[in-house]
Amino acid sequence: MKKLFPVQFPAFLMITALLVVSLYTSAADARILVSNKPLALIAAATYPTEQIDILVPDGMSPHDYSLRPSDIDKIRQADKVLWAGDHMEPYLAKFAKQAPNKSLWLDATHLMEDMGLYGSDPHVWLSPELAIEISKRIAEWHPVDKEQAKKDHQIFASQLTQLVADSKTTLAPLKTSGFFVFHQAYDYWFQAIDIKQLGAFTVSPERKPGARHVQKMRTQLQNNEVTCVLSEPQFSPALINTVINGLPIKQGELDPLAGSSTLHKTAYVDWLSDMTATLAKCLMN
DSSP states (O other), X not given: OTTHHHHHHHHHHHHHHHHHHHHHHHHHTOOEEESSHHXXXXXXXXXXXXXXXXXXXXXXXXXXXXXXXXXXXXXXXXXXXXXXXXXXXXXXXXXXXXXXXXGGEEEHHHHHHHTTOOOXXXXXXXXXXXXXXXXXXXXXXXXXXXXXXXXXHHHHHHHHXXXXXXXXXXHGGGTTSOEEEEESOOHHHHHHTTOXXXXXXXXXXXXXXXXXXXXXXXXXXXXXXXXXXXEOTXXXXXXXXXXXXXXXXXXXXXXXXXXXXXXXXXXXXXXXXXXXXXXXXXXXX
């Protein structure tokens, strides 16, 4: 009996220590599943990039994405989920409803509605105000160093606020130049930088524009009301090429899904900065 206690007590301590280490390691390795690339860029500002997984692959659109069996496994295994909401990503809605801990699912659209910012455009990730709030929430999810994540969020918010101001300055002399976009995806970004598009070829990529709408756009182009048209890499430029055929209209390309971006702390700000530069170049005479 005298030998039993000295042997068991250290063993108990060892088991306890192993459990603590295991729990810490599990928390430190917590992964975020993000529904699309732009939201992942926001998350990367304050969360370890190697622990961020993206659901919709580059080159595919959340508008018409269909979940694969491997996607369902990712959803069920995720520690936390950031998604755009059921307006844009209805295929995730049932998983969000079934989640045992709904606080681990961050719905960007619901968050934007709570902020009083949501309009008719489901591409909520292009709202700088929402991006700053999402960054703050993701920082609170940081698995290890929440203090550093908070500092990273403050840097992100400052950089993004400065970009909005700089973009307004850059585009102010070009506000009288009209332009068309491929589809209605940029409302929040254009509102933030105080510039307006004359129209979109289609409201949604799944809906082909009617003949009357196409003719109206063609007339505006012929009347020199439009300086530039902007296509998107995920969709064929055939419609745009048909409408502008034979007209001296400049073309550019905007990507609302950030397909060419890679995850790093300034990726989201860099992506929007590139959008401003593309728009400015296309609008200049």
